[in-house]
Amino acid sequence: MIACANIQAPPGGPPDVTPPVLASTFPDSLAVLPDFKGDVVFRFNKVVSEGTSPSQGLGTGDLEKLVILSPTRRTPVVGWHRRHISVRPAEGWRPNRVYRIELLPGVSDVRQNKSKTRTVVTFTTGAALPTDTLSGRVFDWKAGSAAAAALIEALLEPDSLPYRALADSSGHFAFGPLPHGEYLVYGVLDANKNLRRDPREAFDTVRVRPESATSVVPDLYAFVHDTLPPRLVETTPIDSVSATLTFAAPLDPFQPLDSTAASVRKLPDSTAVTVVGLVRQTVGIPLRPDTGALRRPPGPADTGAAKPAPRRADTTAARPAPGADSLRGPAAVQRPALSDRLVLRVAEPWHPGDRFVIDLTGLRTVSGTSGDTRGVLAIPESKAAPARGGPGAADSLKSDSLKLKQKADSLRRRRR
Numbered sequence: 001m002i003a004c005a006n007i008q009a010p011p012g013g014p015p016d017v018t019p020p021v022l023a024s025t026f027p028d029s030l031a032v033l034p035d036f037k038g039d040v041v042f043r044f045n046k047v048v049s050e051g052t053s054p055s056q057g058l059g060t061g062d063l064e065k066l067v068i069l070s071p072t073r074r075t076p077v078v079g080w081h082r083r084h085i086s087v088r089p090a091e092g093w094r095p096n097r098v099y100r101i102e103l104l105p106g107v108s109d110v111r112q113n114k115s116k117t118r119t120v121v122t123f124t125t126g127a128a129l130p131t132d133t134l135s136g137r138v139f140d141w142k143a144g145s146a147a148a149a150a151l152i153e154a155l156l157e158p159d160s161l162p163y164r165a166l167a168d169s170s171g172h173f174a175f176g177p178l179p180h181g182e183y184l185v186y187g188v189l190d191a192n193k194n195l196r197r198d199p200r201e202a203f204d205t206v207r208v209r210p211e212s213a214t215s216v217v218p219d220l221y222a223f224v225h226d227t228l229p230p231r232l233v234e235t236t237p238i239d240s241v242s243a244t245l246t247f248a249a250p251l252d253p254f255q256p257l258d259s260t261a262a263s264v265r266k267l268p269d270s271t272a273v274t275v276v277g278l279v280r281q282t283v284g285i286p287l288r289p290d291t292g293a294l295r296r297p298p299g300p301a302d303t304g305a306a307k308p309a310p311r312r313a314d315t316t317a318a319r320p321a322p323g324a325d326s327l328r329g330p331a332a333v334q335r336p337a338l339s340d341r342l343v344l345r346v347a348e349p350w351h352p353g354d355r356f357v358i359d360l361t362g363l364r365t366v367s368g369t370s371g372d373t374r375g376v377l378a379i380p381e382s383k384a385a386p387a388r389g390g391p392g393a394a395d396s397l398k399s400d401s402l403k404l405k406q407k408a409d410s411l412r413r414r415r416r
Contacts, residue, residue, distance in 0.1 A: 019113040020044040022103075025121050030177075034126040036093050039079070039086035040101050042119065049108045050080040057090065059194050068102040068195055071161035096126040098179045100163060122177060132210050133176030136217030138167050138187035140202065141366075142250060142338045146171030147222055151190040153197055154183040164195060182209045187220030200224060221335055223250065229371020230363040235378075240349035243377055244281060245358070250338040252364040253280070261362055262344055264377075267355040277345035282337055338366060352382040 026041040027033060051062025059065070059075040063085060069076040072089045079086040087101055101121045108114040122130065138150035150167040156179060165175035167187075189202040197203060204220040226249050234246040257278050264273040344358065356377040364370045 016111055019115045020046050020048050020109045027123050029121050031123040036125055039088045041084050041086050042103050043084040046109055047082050066104045066106050068164050070100045070163040093125050098124045098127050098130045130177035130179045131213050132178045132180050133214045135174035138171045138220045141221040141223045144337050151188040153186040157182040185217050187222050189222050225367045229369050230365050230373050232373040232375035235375050242345045245342045247340045250340045250366045252366050253336040255364045263359045265357045274347035276347050279343050280339050281341040281343050350379050354379040
């Protein structure tokens with residue numbers, strides 16, 4: 001009689017399948033708040049879930065993965081308060097800055113109904129109201145496809161303030177409003193989904209100077225950047241006069257190739273073997289930037305005699321030194337597929353058991369690093385037929401003897 005009553009909805013009835021809906025945000029978007037000290041708040045119409053992994057400031061919490069706060073290089077402080085989510089930068093709000101807080105789709109209620117819409121709150125702590133928008137598209141150059149959910153990082157110069165957003169499922173992005181100024185824009189394949197540009201993640205970059213409120217960023221072709229020179233890791237014979245050479249990283253698809261870049265010597269006496277061809281082995285098909293669709297090449301793989309295709313002036317592969325960047329125009333060109341393989345052809349056929357030393361000079365990786373490399377090609381021995389009297393022959397003789405014995409027994413039974 002003295003127990004407290006716990007008032008709940010009566011059991012039964014249809015289950016709740018509606019996702020949480022955003023009811024309000026604080027502060028209002030495009031507000032100017034010079035002395036702002038509180039939290040940005042996203043308030044929902046029902047209790048939302050904190051997830052199985054709570055927010056601890058490490059970027060691993062379920063709610064932390066749904067918040068993009070710009071500009072900051074640290075994981076924001078994300079709080080769960082049943083019906084609302086609070087956000088603030090770990091270092092506090094800085095004066096005279098434009099802040100952009102994006103809440104991604106995926107906020108769920110206690111029944112795991114997830115929201116499918118994103119919300120952005122933009123305000124300033126004293127800076128002028130932002131007016132610019134950046135839009136463009138990101139491709140996964142190695143895969144030969146549009147980069148779905150690629151991370152976009154735009155560094156506002158000269159302070160390199162990072163503003164971040166995500167591309168959609170087709171690699172397109174358009175985010176703003178942003179402060180007016182010059183940006184260094186990165187398109188990143190965020191492999192670990194931590195909303196940060198990490199080492200060894202594929203990316204491409206371009207510098208943009210907006211001339212109007214809406215700036216179109218040239219197509220970004222993300223690839224893994226590497227400062228190491230080309231390294232031959234595998235040689236595989238194809239037929240009696242050709243072999244596939246596989247490298248540790250993709251090669252520059254715009255570098256002209258010819259037979260003079262390779263030399264072959266037969267072991268053990270180092271006899272020179274004439275090289276008649278060195279061409280790329282196409283493992284993908286070119287991208288058509290206007291649609292992102294894969295386009296089949298009109299003919300076979302490019303050869304050394306072919307004229308190199310035009311390229312964007314400031315791609316890393318075209319830069320005189322890795323890490324440099326330059327301005328580029330909005331025009332897009334078709335990109336050839338990346339490949340880490342070459343096909344080597346010689347004038348005279350090799351034979352089973354032969355071994356060759358292959359030297360390659362002046363090759364360049366897609367990152368723009370040139371160098372020489374060496375490998376050994378071993379032609380496998382041919383499979384010999386089973387020797388007479390060996391295990392194969394013994395089994396055959398045993399089978400024949402058994403058949404003769406069975407035939408003799410049959411004749412003997414007939415005579416009886």
